[in-house]
Amino acid sequence: MQQLPEMVVKFRRTGESSRSEEDGISGEHEVQIEGVRTELEPVELGDGAAVPKEFANPTDDTFMVEDAVEAIGFGKFQWKLSVITGLAWMADAMEMMILSILAPQLHCEWRLPSWQVALLTSVVFVGMMSSSTLWGNISDQYGRKTGLKISVLWTLYYGILSGFAPIYSWILVLRGLVGFGIGGVPQSVTLYAEFLPMKARAKCILLIEVFWALGTVFEVLLAVVVMPTLGWRWLLILSALPLLLFAGLCFWLPESARYDVLSGNQEKALATLKRIATENGAPMPLGKLVVSRQEDRGKMRDLFTPHFRWTTLLLWFIWFSNAFSYYGLVLLTTELFQAGDVCSISSRRQEVKAKCSLTCEYLTEEDYTDLLWTTLSEFPGVLVTLWVIDRIGRKKTMALSFLVFSFCSLLLFLCVGRNVLTVLLFVARAFISGGFQAAYVYTPEVYPTATRALGLGTCSGMARVGALITPFIAQVMLESSVYLTLLVYSGCCLLAALASCFLPIETKGRGLQESSHKEWGQEMVGRGSHSPGESQE
Helix, strand or coil: CCCCCCCCCCCCCCCCCCCHHHHHHHCCCCCCCCCCCCCCCCCCCCCCCCCCCCCCCCCCCEECHHHHHHHHCCCHHHHHHHHHHHHHHHHHHHHHHHHHHHHHHHHHHCCCCHHHHHHHHHHHHHHHHHHHHHHHHHHHHHCHHHHHHHHHHHHHHHHHHHHHCCCHHHHHHHHHHHHHHHCCCCHHHHHHHCCCCHHHHHHHHHHHHHHHHHHHHHHHHHHHHHCCCCCHHHHHHHCCHHHHHHHHHHHHCCCCHHHHHHCCCHHHHHHHHHHHHHHHCCCCCCCEECCCCCCCCCCHHHHHCCCCHHHHHHHHHHHHHHHHHHHHHHHHHHHHHHHCCHHHHHHCHHHHHHCCCCCCCCCCHHHHHHHHHHHCCHHHHHHHHHHHHHHHCHHHHHHHHHHHHHHHHHHCCCCCCHHHHHHHHHHHHHHHHHHHHHHHHHHHHHCCHHHHHHHHHHHHHHHHHHHHHHHHHHHHHHHHCHHHHHHHHHHHHHHHHHHHHHCCCCCCCCCCCCCCCCCCCHHHCCCCCCCHHHCCC
């Protein structure tokens, strides 16, 4: 029998198959030999030391974390991770939704003037805004799991404690501390995204957003049951249940393998990858785990390098606009439903001004029903975004969401009836929540591992700035001019749609970037040489 020449088996990166023209440049081709079956003996994976070059150039017997994640695929481990991460999102949504229920209740029960009611909402967003960058820095410096675990335990403790607040000043401080903890919850997306294969990433992150919708709906239903009998204190305590479940389950969470490799702890990263492969029943790639050289993590200046400066600034405005419009619509919904339509608010403006600021109205059963209907719009928002995001891309999905919201806001200028008003608010909330979801998909994809958590943290912080400002538009400006209020929201979203279109990088179909020392996406589109012009789209 003729002896066959020695064969070399290459582990091909995800993304190369769709870049055939670049394969031609690099000179690498995939060869299939018919009629030949090679038996591969099991190879013990050795400990990989950090490559002393600026970026690892893997040989045929090496692989990176991205290779392993793609080879292992989506399976039992990711399903478990989806549920646990979803609990964090559900808790975040409930803590946000409770603001629209708690404020009118305390306004009546404690006879608070309007500015103190508004401050009760704003202080939560002040806490979130001040802590988002800090939690991102902690996650980049000490690990995603560490930052997420501390923030959840913090939120749980002060969330339950706020149910025992005896006076206004106490609940103001405690809800501010709750907001400080909630600022770290978005880091669950960073941890989640780093364990997802490229093809499943967008769909999975969007499906996690279903838990946000579930949280908002559950909070309204909980309020319907608890408020008339047990009161707002028990509502605050019971709203912390998802956090309690997450706190118990988060010890199962592994640290991100990407983070471990980048921080030099390759043995731990390898053990994590083996654990995932075992749970999923999938094989590990053969060879030695390698990585780009170790680099500083969580440095703000890395967000403003020439490759990311424009992206960072545009994303900050997009996140600001998302939260500004989303929470503004939530606050406007109650006002519009109570008045009947925009024209009713305008005609009753003088009457409203004549009222004493201590005059209050408890939320009625009809108010809760209307709140529930508009909250249910989150679900079709997820479905629409899920359908379009991998078809038209992340940038166009965000732009589309902002445009539809802006259009619906302008339609509210018309003196429509309550039914049409409900439909317009339903559609507007569905699309602005979809835009928020698309931003949560795009942001972790566009930043490298070293700054991914910090990038998401700073964007989340800018979102909280928008949420902090929006009560003064949706409540204070509304008393002066309802049309100007709607124009502000519509104009802001039009600008955000433009910002989405001007983002220099489209992440659709790309892997997560490991190193900030290379052009964006270079490691994910093949191992050959590429021209600098290919780094951004």
